Amino acid sequence: MKIRLSHADGRPLYVQIMDAVRSGLVRGTLRPQDPLPSVRDLSSSLRVNPRTVSQAYAALERDGVVQVRHGKGTFVAPGVRPEEKERPRLAREVARRALADASRSGLALPDLMTALRELDRDSHGDGRKEDGR
């Protein structure tokens, strides 16, 4: 599981970890029953407080995305349906950030929609471009 945290991001770190897990589910790099890294390993690789990782895992468990199996670790929940729940949720989050960014620049929704459609048309057939970032 690849996670990149941004400290300039307005989202708290535990939310960024939650979004990274959701994004893994949407892309298919994380599947039902897959193990997540241990709290110790993930906090060590991200250089964050282990409690932040625990907080993210606990919130994901409340949302039904992961299951904590005592003594075994944390796993993606067997019944998770990324297409129904995680995808729209992640899309809303990305849209919310885009809207906030637009508003900061003094732009309104129609400006943003027009630019998005044009960009999408320009890059047609290469829709995965954004993934390479």
Added chain:
Amino acid sequence: MTDTVTATLPIDLGSGPFAVTTRGLARRFGSVRALDGLDLQVPEGAVYVLVGPNGAGKSTLIRTLMGLVRYQAGAVSVLGRDPGDRGAEVRSGIGYVPEDYRVGYAWMTVGRLLEHQAVYHPSWDAEYARELRARYDIDPGRKCHTLSKGQSRRVQLVLALAHRPPLLLLDEPTDGLDHVVRDETLSILSEHLADSPTTVVISTHRVYEVEPLVDHVGVLSEGRLLGQLPRDELRGGLLRYWADVPEGWTGPGELGGRVVRRSGAARAIEWTVWGDRDAVTRGLSQAGAAVREVAPLSVDEAAVALLSGRKAS
């Protein structure tokens, strides 16, 4: 155009339990008030970062908690004991990285120094000490006086961590370390927190480095705290508001928050305000400002806002 307003954030963290507290702590050096009525509260299990300019009293405070500096007024409790009269006992429960780089005795080898510490601390974890020594690439055959700053720092970190103390007092722990070793140190600290129940107090000028590890923040200036609160409360309560305002705008009469710092140009303001986000946004809007963005501050930015507000007062 920057204009600053005095403001103090909350400093009361409630009823504990606390690993460290001071009440009205004071210490003067000649005419300088190094600590001036300081009420520190470090909750058990917290990772508490102490921020402040040079001379704010950070190192004096840490040395007082260690029982290395005598305080002149107030009360101190470290792990339930007063370091003023039970210094040695208090120190045995603390992993300390001092501001000073010198370690051990000049003629002593690093290996001998580590053995020496192992005897002093019954909880010394020899296997962990070996692991840390290997990760830090420390040569046990080196004489202490031949160590560079960065090498001394690494030895000091091993000495502080390897007995898995209930309290770590780290005074500029990454000072003198190169980028790779600094990064390795942060990873080591994350793992240490996952493996051992520990309270940590870190004093540093590189707050951005340790920010992801930190859950409590204290901002120190001239021997006093300007704010002491959980990181999440700082993130939620101290916000920067960007707004477009009419020419000649003078601001709202009632804001529902406390302005820590005002800046911006004639028609666009950038205010740092401590208060409820919705109430402050409403206050600005009702006064005719079009709020464009509201964003939390990094600990660094928050400290700068608070300290520059202090300076202007």
